[in-house]
Amino acid sequence: MKKKEEPIRIAQIIGKWLGGGVEAVVMNYYRHLDHSKVQFDFICDDDSTNIPYDEIEKLGGKVILIPPYQKVFKYQKELRRVLRDGKYKIVHSHINTLSVFPLYAAKKVGVPVRIAHSHSTTNKKEWKKNLLKQVLRPFSKKYATNYMCCSELAGRWLFGDKTYDEGKVYLLNNAIDLDKFKYDKKIKDKKRKELGIKEDTIVIGHIGRFVAQKNHTFLIDIFNQFHKKEKNSILLLAGQGPLQEEIKNKVRELGLNDSVRFLGQRNDANELYQVFDVFLLPSLYEGLPVVGVEAQASGLLCFFSDDMTKETKALDSTVFMSLSNTAEEWTGEILTNLKDYKRINTKNEVSDNGFDIEIEARKLEKYYIN
Structure with a gap:
């Protein structure tokens, strides 16, 4: 034998x-x-x-x-x-x-x-x-x-x-496993309910370690401007890391305690993407961020810093912005794009890339x- x-x-x-x-x-x-x-x-x-x-x-x-x-x-x-x-x-x-x-x-x-x-x-x-x-x-x-x-x-x-x-x-x-991340309205509704988030609340999301590279400081600045224009909005931050306390302090100083949630290290990222309306990744640099791919596979409107490779782009709707743009400019761009955005299953588009x-x-x- x-x-x-x-x-x-x-x-x-x-x-x-x-x-x-x-x-x-x-x-x-x-x-x-x-x-x-x-x-x-x-x-x-x-x-x-x-x-x-x-x-x-x-x-x-x-x-x-x-x-x-x-x-x-x-x-x-x-x-x-x-x-x-x-x-x-x-x-x-x-x-x-x-x-x-x-x-x-x-x-x-x-x-x-x-x-x-x-x-x-x-x-x-x-x-x-x-x-x-x-x-x-x-x-x-x-x-x-x-x-x-x-x-x-x-x-x-x-x-x-x-x-x-x-x-x-x-x-x-x-x-990534595209089926695991594809947009699913049922999961979105269920997860929002679980997290106590209303259906009409605009949810901006980010998943990443609290390290300098991920540029949370600027991310908070962007959300601060966005929240001034859209009161019915929250920011969800998943991840942990050495700079978490520093970012929590900044959120407190800006009076955003009720609108920014720190979710810690998660094993349900695929479901969290369903909850978001917008995914923000203003990193100082990236090789090719897997969270960027996951967010696009979930059909999200994504905003990335242009300090990362353009190969990250898997959807036509994804926007790259310069870190030399102000937080107000990022907010303006988000609001403009969000107005007419229709979320769909983007599996084929992401697979083709x-x-x-x-x-x-x-x-x-x-x-x-x-």
Whole structure:
């Protein structure tokens, strides 16, 4: 009797698992791969939060905790041991410029395929964080054998124009399960009732970690202006992060306590999008935000900062605005567009732009197997 072939096990280097966009992308793909062919082992920092242990285990994967990269020697020693013991043929690192550290360990223990994946870019305002990024960026290709990115912008930023133009960077879309997010009036009504929101209230929504990159300060400024014009409106903020208290203080100072709700870390994002009328994402930078794709898949009117890649645009109705525009100008644009907006099922449009996980997961499977 022929022995059943074991799936290829791939070491996915996640870094600190905090329930952000990168983790969401990796899990989206993991759920939709054929696990008889491809399996993932998730290597995460031991101070991670929100790791979905049960789901990963159910799907046949493993979670392996190691010290964070800041503990240089411990990290290298432990990671090398894990990679050696796992006899991995492929290591796929998702930690942008920091990938140099795990891929160095992978090379040392003889892992033949070492993928560096760019999920992000940069912005001048986050200079401290950028300093490390800029120092490490030239080394991004040093220990990698393969390059991957979520958008052209992210690919060019990490690997350079020459490498990108030579076709050496594989573009993997931040695809999602479109059926899970498609517009559904029944869910919208049910969820609004659950949250105590009236049918005629205009709901502006945002999902993202409270970190400088997401630009919550400006988001609150925009809502403040919007609320002056539309009293029957609220802002829902889902997510957690180090700047949450600072943003709560700003909301208090502006007297918006009754109109801004902090929903914390959520597992029902797909239902929250149904509740929103408008999705706001005025980020300082993005690789390609998965929340932007999800919001469009839910048929929402979306406003993004033009500091992110235009590849995020999956609907004609989506608007990009400059961060040099004032909060009043953003508000004017929202009100104008909202007036005639009819929300519909946008599944086909979003799929045509390459964001259907059913299609994209098959491509990734082939990539790994070949």
